Amino acid sequence: MSRRTGIAGLSLSAAAFIALVISEGFSPSATVPVKGDRPTVGFGSTYHADGSPVELGEKITPINALKTAKAHISKDEQRFRDSLPGAVLNQAEYDLYIDWTYQYGIGRWRASPMRQHIINQEYRQACEALLLPEYRKVDGFDCSTPGNRRCMGVWTRAKERHQRCIDAGLQ
Template identity: 35%
Template sequence: MNAGRVSAAGLGIGAAILASWIAAEGFSAAPIVPVRGDVPTIGHGATRYEDGTRVTMTDPPITRERARELAINLLEQQYGACVRDSLGDTPVHATEFAQAVDFAGQYGCGAWRGSSMLARTRAGDYAEACNAYLAYRYMTSSQPLQGYSAYQWDAAGRPKRWRYDCSTPGNRICRGVWTRQQARHAACMEAQP
């Protein structure tokens, strides 16, 4: 059942996790807002510097070497720590840990802590934890956008949140969200006995 799995508390960010993150995030020397409504990022998706200062749109450009340093710090100190802390001594495969860190990096620690992936991993239901990645396929908005459907309403029955299903074939809105989730799912399933 736990073949190849070790305590999550002892796992760190290795070269494979870093390389995967860099490939998925791409590189921007100057600060950008990667997705409408998101916070500014720089380098390979860093939202903060080592001292905790947030990236702003007025920050100066950085080099690829500096971007790599920020990515290592981001993955180890923020997202790796989040996953390790939330899983504690739960046994996980290194690949399962890597996918969890990547997810926390894309969606945030709060989303990871509230996810069914975390709950199912803690329960030892590893295959279902992998399958749960496929549920995270939506882009959301507080404004009605073309192609988005209402999914939350206020007390008066008026729509207040909209979402777009990124698994919609041929979409040009958020295809990367869905392909990244499929890649997480596939990698996670490959780690299953």
């Protein structure tokens, strides 16, 4: 098994940052990516580095989008670490939960069962919680519905994250 360490010494790996922005995709203009979602710009950013919300139609360059995503992640990483006193994770686990937090937000992370499972060192249960029904819905629509064209990417990403989580715990 890959060694777990105190999360105070971890930060999002470069490979995970690249995977995150690739999975988010780049949009030079703010749009609503999935019905019921907030406007996003760049690499899925819903807020600017200064904390102001993204508004429809705003424009961004790829370089500024990377800077915005990195600023957002850096803020969330500190909040994430603060939410897990005494917890230990390996790098792969840390990376995938930061990815989850980027997608769903730090508020949902704090209320998530994954957080409590990690604190309790229940790593398999934390992985399984990634697939709970509340994390496969957008605006009340179940994205795991076969053949849907509305938000299949949400479900695909959840399944991929779950598999990476299981694999990370087995290393």
